Amino acid sequence: MNETNGVVTAPVLSVDGLDVTYANGARAVRELSLALGDGECLALVGESGCGKTTVARALLGLLPRRTRVAGSVRIRGTEVVGASSRRLRRLRGTDVAYVAQDPYAACDPLRTVAHHVEEGWRAKGQRPPDGQVTARLAELGIEDAQHRSRLRPHQWSGGMLQRATIAGATVHGPALTVADEATSALDADLSDGVLAALRAASNALLLVSHDLALVAKHADRIAVMYHGRVVETGRTGDVIGAPRHPYTRALLLAAPRPGAGLPRELPGTPPSLADSLPGCSFAPRCAHSGDQCRELLPLLADGVACHAVERS
Amino acid sequence: MTAAPVLVARSARAGSQPVGVWASLLRHPSGRAGLAIAALLALVALVGPWLTADPNQTSYDTQLAPPSAEHLLGTDQAGRDQLARVVAGAQATLGAALTVFVLVGVIGVVVGMVAALAGGWVDSVISRIVDLLLGMPSLVLALAIVGTLGPSLRNVIIALTVSGWAYLARLARSHALGAHDRPDVIAARMAGVGRVRIAVGHVLPGVTVQVAIAATMELSAIILGLSALSFLGLGVQPPTAEWGQMLAESRFALTQMPTLALGPGLAVMLAVGAAVLISEALRDVVDPAWRRG
Amino acid sequence: MTGPVVEGSGLSVTYGQRGHVHHAVIDLTVAVHPGEIVGITGASGCGKSTTLRLLAGLEQPHAGTVRLGGADVWAGGRTPRPPRPGYVMPVFQDPVASLDRRWPIWRSVTEPLTVGRPRMSKQERMAAAREHLARLSLDHLDVRCLPTQLSGGQCQRVAIARALVAGPALVVADEPTASLDVTTAAGVTRVLREAADQGTALVIVSHDQDRLSVLADRILRMNRGRVVAEEVLRPLVHARRGTDE
Structure with a gap:
């Protein structure tokens, strides 16, 4: 797509002006743009109802019918918005993979774990190469994979089973892996291991999560979403170390830190996605908001969308 | 107070306003259609008899007349106006069906709740009776009861009630048992709220809604059962008009005047259709709307 | 009232039958005092929720006694008898x-x-x-x-x-912030802390160790039905009780 000097430098994922409105009028994603290169990991962070899951669904072409989608989502140069279901099917597995939240819900309890991993090949009409299932599982840190893969999902622990679903999703080495809250159904102390395995098994990785502190340990870049828009984005160290948007700061202050005092709450609730405020969506809850914030929508400039930051 | 306006925005959200069951039923397309048909039938049953001819006025000059301007649905073997009889039959048929509907609903909820609440041997005895009743084909059971009591509309109502409540009682019992471990019920119990108050305040409303849905689905079966029993001559006694019985009579003239079956047949179809539409809408409205808000 | 609000001693719960026995809680002893927040943490299946139900008087232990306000809850047989109605109140995850x-x-x-x-x-x-x-x-x-x-x-x-x-004298909370967003969880955390500051004892089960470490006075770590570690974060409970009186 972006051809410079004859070399194709198409990013793995480029989202441009994505806008998603559901049939019930909720505008869940608003003029959102993202880009993701090879080997990169971006964390899309926000509270429930900020539209982050809708972004993940849009990338996979999984939005319900009668949803209005504008803008463009390209994976390795292929447009996803408006693509036929046949084309989407061809993309899934080879170009884009999906890891679900709850591995037990994602697996058929009557089938062996090996069956679920093999599914990655069968979905493409191929036969799984001999020994590959065990090898893939072993790569993701599962001991005695040969024996264990013949067990059913409920005989596996959550963390291990999530690794197996990751193995199954990435058998074709997809360019992009989308993981929506891949560890929130697991015990907290297992999250890091699973995310590390996910990172290792993927090329480009989009982590959708509500847990800023958790993804900060694994992502290269972070994009913070509020009310359908990205309000701050940047390198993980910068966003965590020196957050600029008041909402990002509130998110960090609200997380409990050992040794610190009680976490600070952010009063109020986010506006409904069905509503559109004329100015900044965060203004009603923001301690720094001025008249400008209530009237004029701040645009993302230099990685942050905030009038207060512009003023200073 | 920065939180206040945000809160208003949230609770004013389209679709988040929990509206009553009636209002949501009116919004639901098939609910609206079902209620419209039901209202029409109710109007016919209540007002119709004043507008039509005497349904029992025999006239041996005009037996089995075809539909005409004077007799829109023709006349039956005794020369009675078929339209007037369909309208008059609405009261008998729908009145009896609704009586059975209310009786089975109330008995089902009360018996099911008592079984779930009392537990122990009370529950065992009730559950065995329910199993026994559910094991029998309900129409055969109803036939046996009317056969013993003698044919009359009242006995048909008794028969259909006896054969119909068991399923609803089982449903009510399982819903009431399921509520035992609901967080709001546990909290009430720990606060020291009495068992009966918990049952009435927390459990009964949900059970009633679930039973009402199931009973509405049964309403169509009740109407058909009523017609079936009348068809066999066990229901209302002549000359009272009743749809099932009218269908039965039209059978004898099927070759001479097939249009005679049209009136009562369509009427039964409309009533059953309305019941099915309303029950489907009720199920849609009560389940997801309450859960998701 | 100076004694512990709840006192469990030698508590054991065993599930299963026919040789396939699962020990949910094994010989657990714990006492919680007024105004104290005790956090219980551990991997899923470690017995922390069962422990909470035991201390709340919602489940009868197979061995050991649970005393609420000094009196054995299960003295009357199969029906729990708290010192008064509403002595223990619950907070749930959902x-x-x-x-x-x-x-x-x-x-x-x-x-x-x-x-x-x-x-x-x-x-x-x-x-x-x-x-x-x-x-x-x-x-x-x-x-x-x-x-x-x-x-x-x-x-x-x-x-x-x-x-x-x-x-209530005691509030038992099972993962009270697990299904909340981080910004609202902070508010719930504060409210729980304030309840303890006013003299209510709390037992909170959570997998969120960072949150427990800022909220609780004492954390019990459980594994396979036993308390394997006890961490006292704020030994100020008795001091606070002193100022209350």
């Missing part, structure tokens, strides 16, 4: 499900107040609900709202208001 979805929140909040006083008028109850919600900084809420009209964090604070309204 905030929306923990309130009756058909009840406006004033009814849920004031339900414990109606025990022994069934003739409370609707006006009295609504006023009481407003007063108690204001203590949890929910004074802007319309008490006629249904739970589905509120956010998860608001529902959870309403549920906490219900737990506190009749002055």
Whole structure:
């Protein structure tokens, strides 16, 4: 797509002006743009109802019918918005993979774990190469994979089973892996291991999560979403170390830190996605908001969308 | 107070306003259609008899007349106006069906709740009776009861009630048992709220809604059962008009005047259709709307 | 009242039959004092939820005794006998499900107040609900709202208001912030801390160790039905109790 000097430098994922409105009028994603290169990991962070899951669904072409989608989502140069279901099917597995939240819900309890991993090949009409299932599982840190893969999902622990679903999703080495809250159904102390395995098994990785502190340990870049828009984005160290948007700061202050005092709450609730405020969506809850914030929508400039930051 | 306006925005959200069951039923397309048909039938049953001819006025000059301007649905073997009889039959048929509907609903909820609440041997005895009743084909059971009591509309109502409540009682019992471990019920119990108050305040409303849905689905079966029993001559006694019985009579003239079956047949179809539409809408409205808000 | 609010000694719970025995809780002893927050953490299946149910008097141990306010809860056989109704109150993980979805929140909040006083008028109850919600900084809420009209964090604070309204000695909370967003979880954390500061004892089960470490006075780590580590974070409980009297 972006051809410079004859070399194709198409990013793995480029989202441009994505806008998603559901049939019930909720505008869940608003003029959102993202880009993701090879080997990169971006964390899309926000509270429930900020539209982050809708972004993940849009990338996979999984939005319900009668949803209005504008803008463009390209994976390795292929447009996803408006693509036929046949084309989407061809993309899934080879170009884009999906890891679900709850591995037990994602697996058929009557089938062996090996069956679920093999599914990655069968979905493409191929036969799984001999020994590959065990090898893939072993790569993701599962001991005695040969024996264990013949067990059913409920005989596996959550963390291990999530690794197996990751193995199954990435058998074709997809360019992009989308993981929506891949560890929130697991015990907290297992999250890091699973995310590390996910990172290792993927090329480009989009982590959708509500847990800023958790993804900060694994992502290269972070994009913070509020009310359908990205309000701050940047390198993980910068966003965590020196957050600029008041909402990002509130998110960090609200997380409990050992040794610190009680976490600070952010009063109020986010506006409904069905509503559109004329100015900044965060203004009603923001301690720094001025008249400008209530009237004029701040645009993302230099990685942050905030009038207060512009003023200073 | 920065939180206040945000809160208003949230609770004013389209679709988040929990509206009553009636209002949501009116919004639901098939609910609206079902209620419209039901209202029409109710109007016919209540007002119709004043507008039509005497349904029992025999006239041996005009037996089995075809539909005409004077007799829109023709006349039956005794020369009675078929339209007037369909309208008059609405009261008998729908009145009896609704009586059975209310009786089975109330008995089902009360018996099911008592079984779930009392537990122990009370529950065992009730559950065995329910199993026994559910094991029998309900129409055969109803036939046996009317056969013993003698044919009359009242006995048909008794028969259909006896054969119909068991399923609803089982449903009510399982819903009431399921509520035992609901967080709001546990909290009430720990606060020291009495068992009966918990049952009435927390459990009964949900059970009633679930039973009402199931009973509405049964309403169509009740109407058909009523017609079936009348068809066999066990229901209302002549000359009272009743749809099932009218269908039965039209059978004898099927070759001479097939249009005679049209009136009562369509009427039964409309009533059953309305019941099915309303029950489907009720199920849609009560389940997801309450859960998701 | 100077003794522990709840005292479990030698508690064991065993599930299963026919040789396939699972020990959910093994020989567990714990005491919680007024104004103290005890956190219980551990991997899923370690027995922390069973322990919570035991201390709440919701489940009968197969061995050992649970004393609430000094008296054996299970002295009367199969029915728990707390010292008074509402002595222990619960807070659950799912905030929306923990309130009756058909009840406006004033009814849920004031339900414990109606025990022994069934003739409370609707006006009295609504006023009481407003007063108690204001203590949890929910004074802007319309008490006629249904739970589905509120956010998860608001529902959870309403549920906490219900737990506190009749002055319980002990509140047991099972993952009270696990299904909340981080910004609202912070508010719930503060409200729980304030309840303890006013003298209520709390037992909180959570997998969120960072949160427990800022909230709890003492953390019990469980593994396979046993307490494997006890960490005292704030040995100030007795001091605080001293200032209260």
